[in-house]
Amino acid sequence: MTTPRAPHEETFDPRTPEEWAAFRTLAVRMVDDMLTHLADLPAQPTWRPMPDAVRAALAGQPVPRAGIGAEAAYADFVAQVMPYPNGNLHPRFWGWVEGTGTPLGMMADMLAAGLNPHLAGFDHAPALVEHQVVAWMGELLGMPGASGVLLPGGTMASTIGLAVARHAKARELGRDTRALGMQAWPDAAAPAPMVFYGSSETHGWARKAAELMGLGDRAFRRVPVDAEYRIDVRALRAMIAEDRAAGLAPFCVVGTAGTVNTGATDDLTAVADVCRDEGLWFHVDGAFGALVHLSETLRPIVAGMERADSLGFDLHKWGSLPIECACVLVRDPALHHAAFAAPASYLASMTRGLAVGGLPFADRGLDLTRGFKALKAWMSLRADGVDKLARLIEQNVAQTRHLVARIAAHPELELLAPAPLNIACFRYVPDGMSEPERDALNEELLLRLQERGIAVPSSTVLHGRFALRVANVNHRTRRADLDALVDAVLLIGAELARPSAVEAIP
Numbered sequence: 001m002t003t004p005r006a007p008h009e010e011t012f013d014p015r016t017p018e019e020w021a022a023f024r025t026l027a028v029r030m031v032d033d034m035l036t037h038l039a040d041l042p043a044q045p046t047w048r049p050m051p052d053a054v055r056a057a058l059a060g061q062p063v064p065r066a067g068i069g070a071e072a073a074y075a076d077f078v079a080q081v082m083p084y085p086n087g088n089l090h091p092r093f094w095g096w097v098e099g100t101g102t103p104l105g106m107m108a109d110m111l112a113a114g115l116n117p118h119l120a121g122f123d124h125a126p127a128l129v130e131h132q133v134v135a136w137m138g139e140l141l142g143m144p145g146a147s148g149v150l151l152p153g154g155t156m157a158s159t160i161g162l163a164v165a166r167h168a169k170a171r172e173l174g175r176d177t178r179a180l181g182m183q184a185w186p187d188a189a190a191p192a193p194m195v196f197y198g199s200s201e202t203h204g205w206a207r208k209a210a211e212l213m214g215l216g217d218r219a220f221r222r223v224p225v226d227a228e229y230r231i232d233v234r235a236l237r238a239m240i241a242e243d244r245a246a247g248l249a250p251f252c253v254v255g256t257a258g259t260v261n262t263g264a265t266d267d268l269t270a271v272a273d274v275c276r277d278e279g280l281w282f283h284v285d286g287a288f289g290a291l292v293h294l295s296e297t298l299r300p301i302v303a304g305m306e307r308a309d310s311l312g313f314d315l316h317k318w319g320s321l322p323i324e325c326a327c328v329l330v331r332d333p334a335l336h337h338a339a340f341a342a343p344a345s346y347l348a349s350m351t352r353g354l355a356v357g358g359l360p361f362a363d364r365g366l367d368l369t370r371g372f373k374a375l376k377a378w379m380s381l382r383a384d385g386v387d388k389l390a391r392l393i394e395q396n397v398a399q400t401r402h403l404v405a406r407i408a409a410h411p412e413l414e415l416l417a418p419a420p421l422n423i424a425c426f427r428y429v430p431d432g433m434s435e436p437e438r439d440a441l442n443e444e445l446l447l448r449l450q451e452r453g454i455a456v457p458s459s460t461v462l463h464g465r466f467a468l469r470v471a472n473v474n475h476r477t478r479r480a481d482l483d484a485l486v487d488a489v490l491l492i493g494a495e496l497a498r499p500s501a502v503e504a505i506p
């Protein structure tokens with residue numbers, strides 16, 4: 001600050017006190033505009049399609065060789081980007097499983113980016129914050145003392161868990177997968193194909209992980225589900241026995257706490273028993289459902305989760321933190337470390353200075369340079385408290401029960417699957433229509449709900465039938481928002497079932 005910068009010495013910082021003042025004014029306006037955006041959400045449509053002019057402005061522009069300045073770049077953001085996100089902040093957004101974020105989480109992400117620390121490890125306060133968040137999560141979710149690391153999403157969290165499982169179980173079988181991978185080398189015994197299990201309702205991360213890890217999709221054994229969409233534990237035991245008889249090497253069972261389609265939770269105690277009896281690793285995908293454990297009243301739903309060897313879950317879904325924030329916990333810290341630690345001379349730990357303690361987070365996954373995702377978790381949990389998060393989860397479950405009751409009360413609405421948690425799958429069923437016609441009607445109904453900005457459910461297919469799917473991880477939703485959805489479904493459903501009624505709808 002004391003030595004003035006020569007005009008030819010470039011920097012991305014403002015260069016003079018005047019430039020700093022101007023940037024400060026712009027920065028304050030950015031914060032102000034975004035807070036206004038958040039405060040005004042309920043009055044806005046849930047989603048608005050992009051006008052063609054905006055589409056054109058955002059595509060095919062020449063590479064900006066010379067800058068237009070922060071003011072102009074920000075003005076373009078305000079005009080072209082800010083009005084057209086996917087709507088997941090809105091109180092009537094229940095599509096897929098997308099978290100809503102929070103104002104405090106947003107500010108924490110800004111602070112994290114401002115501080116911009118390197119979270120491979122190192123001996124600095126941000127690292128202690130992440131260690132603290134991981135320790136809290138272990139304690140809160142029934143895995144005290146577990147090793148953990150924050151990750152971008154549940155896909156990565158469960159993939160890391162599965163990778164630890166593979167390494168640990170292969171070692172028991174006498175194979176070092178870190179050295180040999182899954183390949184048959186001429187000078188080493190050919191490995192039995194390693195296979196793992198999960199229900200047919202397991203999220204798509206399992207397939208990606210199997211492919212990435214060189215196991216192949218074939219190694220993911222999809223176990224049938226019962227009428228409640230939970231893994232059929234007898235079928236699981238039978239498949240393991242058959243696979244062993246066929247010379248395969250089972251290594252892991254994935255149980256799901258909160259399936260993506262219907263919010264079902266496997267009988268995790270029974271799955272844990274299978275894993276104990278068979279010597280298999282027990283991984284739980286609790287992308288959104290793991291946090292149910294925070295609620296004393298709902299905890300029985302995920303009983304058995306606390307017996308997991310590893311647990312992957314999101315904080316950006318039901319935890320309401322801004323995307324991206326997820327976590328993997330591994331019960332045995334030594335096994336977690338053994339699966340990923342990769343010492344290098346340029347990353348060596350020192351006895352003093354900044355590199356004390358090495359790079360513990362880099363040793364728990366694939367990432368080396370990592371951002372300060374822990375800050376939003378740490379600040380939000382401290383500011384609001386875990387009890388409030390538990391109450392919000394209970395609120396979403398109660399709201400979903402309310403929605404289910406409204407569906408049950410109306411003869412033209414049909415619930416298509418049990419709704420044990422926060423997901424309801426249903427459809428509009430007018431008399432005198434074939435199943436294909438009903439599918440087509442409900443698909444059009446969904447699109448009209450979205451395009452008119454009324455609400456955003458997403459869809460799925462259950463037993464071959466097209467379903468409107470409401471997944472409620474939304475802390476902004478009120479009961480009245482779900483009532484508005486039901487009213488709109490009935491109205492649009494009638495409009496579609498009786499084309500003559502279309503003119504009557506504005």
Ligand SMILES: *Cc1c(COP(=O)(O)O)cnc(C)c1O
Nearest residue numbers: 097153154155203258259260287
């Ligand atoms: C969302 C989800 C995932 C994937 O998590 P991402 O954060 O989207 O990567 C995995 N499993 C289940 C059950 C999910 O709902």
